[in-house]
Amino acid sequence: MKAFEEVNRALEDEELQLALGKASLSSQLKVEEVLRSRPELAELAKEVREIKKRSIARLDELIEQAMNSLRAVKATPHFAEGAERAREIVGKLVGSGKLVVLSKSMAAAEVGLREHLQSLGNEVWETDLGELLVQLEGSKPMHTITPAVHMTRRRAMELLRKAGARVEGESIEAAVRAAREFLREKIVRAHVGITGANALAADTGALVTVENESNIRLVSGAPPLHIAIVPVDKIVPTLMDAVKVAMVQAAYAGLYPPTYINIVAGPSSTADIERTRVYGAQGPVEQHVVLLDNGRLAARGGPFEEQLLCVRCGRCQYECPVWVHTANHWGGPVYGGPMGLAWTAITHDELEAGKLSFLCLGCGRCDEACPVSIPISRMARELRRRALTLGKP
Amino acid sequence: MPLEPAAAAQLVAENMRRSGFPLPAPSDVAYAWARPLNLPARGSPMLYTGALYQLMPYAVSLLEYTSRLEGTAVSSLALKVSRYFTQLAAIAIRPDERLKAYVERVLRSIVRLLERSGIKVAYPYEDDLYSGALLYDLGLDELFAEQAKKVYKALKARGAQEVITVDPHTTHMLRSIYPKYVDGFDLTVRSYLEVLSVSPSQAGKGEVVIHDPCLYARWENVVEQPRRLLEGAGYQVLEPRRSRRMTYCCGGPIEGIAPKMAKKIARVRLAELSERSKHIVTLCPICYVNLWGAAEGEKVSDIALLLAGEEG
Numbered sequence: 289m290k291a292f293e294e295v296n297r298a299l300e301d302e303e304l305q306l307a308l309g310k311a312s313l314s315s316q317l318k319v320e321e322v323l324r325s326r327p328e329l330a331e332l333a334k335e336v337r338e339i340k341k342r343s344i345a346r347l348d349e350l351i352e353q354a355m356n357s358l359r360a361v362k363a364t365p366h367f368a369e370g371a372e373r374a375r376e377i378v379g380k381l382v383g384s385g386k387l388v389v390l391s392k393s394m395a396a397a398e399v400g401l402r403e404h405l406q407s408l409g410n411e412v413w414e415t416d417l418g419e420l421l422v423q424l425e426g427s428k429p430m431h432t433i434t435p436a437v438h439m440t441r442r443r444a445m446e447l448l449r450k451a452g453a454r455v456e457g458e459s460i461e462a463a464v465r466a467a468r469e470f471l472r473e474k475i476v477r478a479h480v481g482i483t484g485a486n487a488l489a490a491d492t493g494a495l496v497t498v499e500n501e502s503n504i505r506l507v508s509g510a511p512p513l514h515i516a517i518v519p520v521d522k523i524v525p526t527l528m529d530a531v532k533v534a535m536v537q538a539a540y541a542g543l544y545p546p547t548y549i550n551i552v553a554g555p556s557s558t559a560d561i562e563r564t565r566v567y568g569a570q571g572p573v574e575q576h577v578v579l580l581d582n583g584r585l586a587a588r589g590g591p592f593e594e595q596l597l598c599v600r601c602g603r604c605q606y607e608c609p610v611w612v613h614t615a616n617h618w619g620g621p622v623y624g625g626p627m628g629l630a631w632t633a634i635t636h637d638e639l640e641a642g643k644l645s646f647l648c649l650g651c652g653r654c655d656e657a658c659p660v661s662i663p664i665s666r667m668a669r670e671l672r673r674r675a676l677t678l679g680k681p
Numbered sequence: 682m683p684l685e686p687a688a689a690a691q692l693v694a695e696n697m698r699r700s701g702f703p704l705p706a707p708s709d710v711a712y713a714w715a716r717p718l719n720l721p722a723r724g725s726p727m728l729y730t731g732a733l734y735q736l737m738p739y740a741v742s743l744l745e746y747t748s749r750l751e752g753t754a755v756s757s758l759a760l761k762v763s764r765y766f767t768q769l770a771a772i773a774i775r776p777d778e779r780l781k782a783y784v785e786r787v788l789r790s791i792v793r794l795l796e797r798s799g800i801k802v803a804y805p806y807e808d809d810l811y812s813g814a815l816l817y818d819l820g821l822d823e824l825f826a827e828q829a830k831k832v833y834k835a836l837k838a839r840g841a842q843e844v845i846t847v848d849p850h851t852t853h854m855l856r857s858i859y860p861k862y863v864d865g866f867d868l869t870v871r872s873y874l875e876v877l878s879v880s881p882s883q884a885g886k887g888e889v890v891i892h893d894p895c896l897y898a899r900w901e902n903v904v905e906q907p908r909r910l911l912e913g914a915g916y917q918v919l920e921p922r923r924s925r926r927m928t929y930c931c932g933g934p935i936e937g938i939a940p941k942m943a944k945k946i947a948r949v950r951l952a953e954l955s956e957r958s959k960h961i962v963t964l965c966p967i968c969y970v971n972l973w974g975a976a977e978g979e980k981v982s983d984i985a986l987l988l989a990g991e992e993g
């Protein structure tokens with residue numbers, strides 16, 4: 289079966305098996321430790337579940353409000369019904385012959401943004417180190433938070449050197465230093481910076497992102513044009529809510545405290561001369577926010593609605609007995625593992641997700657791991673049911 | 682991939698229609714073990730096994746058989762010729778004899794343990810029907826609903842009010858899933874591990890490491906009782922890194938669809954368990970078979986045999 293060929297290859301890949309075993313163990317221990325030492329985070333996760341549930345229930349209204357709030361802070365909102373429309377909007381804003389820097393965004397991957405911008409004749413670089421390695425390798429992100437989880441240091445060095453980064457020595461530190469120099473130069477010269485968001489606050493139009501590398505703040509803060517691509521399920525009522533979402537995402541990804549939580553509401557500006565507000569101070573002159581639907585609105589009221597609560601922490605992946613042998617080679621073309629099944633059904637193709645769902649053990653570890661208590665294994669069963677009754681795979 | 686999921690599902694559905702079991706097995710597979718016991722065939726509490734233990738020796742043989750098909754033309758053809766394929770499979774399947782003897786000992790031990798706790802059970806013999814657990818897991822909902830109604834009706838007709846189950850899958854089906862599929866479902870369902878009386882802990886039998894089955898641990902809250910029972914029987918119970926609600930699957934549920942993956946998962950779990958003890962105790966026939974099949978020197982025991990003092 290074609291859908292499982294990729295999985296079978298992954299099983300034979302000794303290096304991958306070793307890397308995943310190590311990464312999943314360290315992630316599991318890290319998250320456990322964070323949650324044990326800070327019991328308030330589990331409480332916050334419960335609150336975030338309620339926030340997201342309420343948001344999904346009144347999403348149309350929140351989209352409207354978010355668009356108005358974005359206009360109020362001098363950002364330009366766009367609405368993209370599908371992947372193609374999103375590519376078109378961003379493609380028009382960027383044009384061609386530009387230098388574009390991206391910060392890791394699953395939404396950008398979902399719509400195939402990097403490839404699209406390249407096809408228009410732009411030079412495009414990922415700035416998250418893991419995502420850069422994935423770009424250089426020509427593969428796809430293997431985990432929601434740690435996209436290059438499958439790579440050894442040797443492979444990473446090899447890729448960086450091939451791209452022209454000056455890696456001196458064989459240490460991981462040397463690789464990181466080289467990547468920093470390599471990317472710095474691009475970020476400074478970039479015409480456009482493209483980010484995702486962990487949450488968008490409807491009340492203020494503020495985008496909240498959480499990170500450790502500081503590349504998101506550079507990408508959203510340095511180039512004259514900032515474009516954010518934000519799936520509509522990330523809209524929450526208030527800025528406080530948005531920060532809570534980011535905190536929970538970081539905690540359940542085992543990155544706590546997160547080094548940076550960024551809040552960006554509109555382009556940079558100054559009113560230092562005669563108290564006259566002028567947009568485009570040190571940061572972007574213009575900011576555009578593309579709200580991406582791509583199946584999400586239609587998923588409401590359906591069997592996979594609860595996946596819309598997902599904060600993309602990736603914990604279900606590291607905790608899944610199947611995923612730790614496959615990484616994102618299983619679960620769908622963009623989103624992988626337990627969370628990938630329903631996301632694939634929502635944003636891509638239900639039947640494909642259905643076929644993949646037969647590899648799910650139904651063991652429920654993902655349900656237990658999920659900060660927002662998404663019944664992931666129950667949805668996987670529903671995918672199987674529908675695959676068998678609706679379309680004969 | 683020995684069987685495409687849809688082909689496997691068709692095979693299961695076809696077998697259900699033919700024999701009432703999800704895989705080829707003789708018609709007395711569920712109750713042959715209980716013949717010599719002469720338990721009352723009506724009454725309450727009713728011991729209901731749902732045939733899961735008894736089917737495992739046939740499942741093991743069937744899976745051996747289908748794994749041999751891996752990469753052959755038969756596996757891709759299976760979808761189209763499932764009727765033929767089922768007959769073919771039916772002829773080829775002989776139960777794993779060692780396992781058959783083992784599960785029969787487990788079931789007889791359970792009856793003895795219940796008696797020791799002062800619980801006299803009835804047993805439905807021909808009506809110890811398959812619970813439909815696999816149908817539910819695969820998403821064959823119509824077949825499952827049909828089966829659930831059939832099982833409920835049969836148990837009621839034999840006078841059951843309280844049902845005592847012997848494995849996590851059947852317990853989960855009857856207790857948590859049947860009520861959603863059977864109108865007016867009113868049976869009280871408990872696992873035998875929940876009704877046995879616990880003796881005060883004693884020492885002397887050595888250490889075992891416990892492998893919580895996912896359904897007991899995460900859905901049915903059968904977590905502390907097995908530990909107390911083992912301690913009462915003289916065992917020191919050790920916990921693996923991942924236990925209780927965060928227990929780790931044995932890989933068994935995908936054995937039929939992805940045996941290589943299932944084996945890898947079992948090895949991960951075995952390694953983790955044997956860090957604590959080389960003697961592993963299981964509470965579920967699927968866990969038992971999958972861990973036992975992947976064991977490399979570890980000893981795997983079903984809890985019932987340890988509690989009954991039948992295995993040390």
Ligand code: SF4
Binds near residue numbers: 540601602658664
């Ligand atoms: S489904 Fe839950 S655990 Fe998985 S990525 Fe989403 S929020 Fe995290």
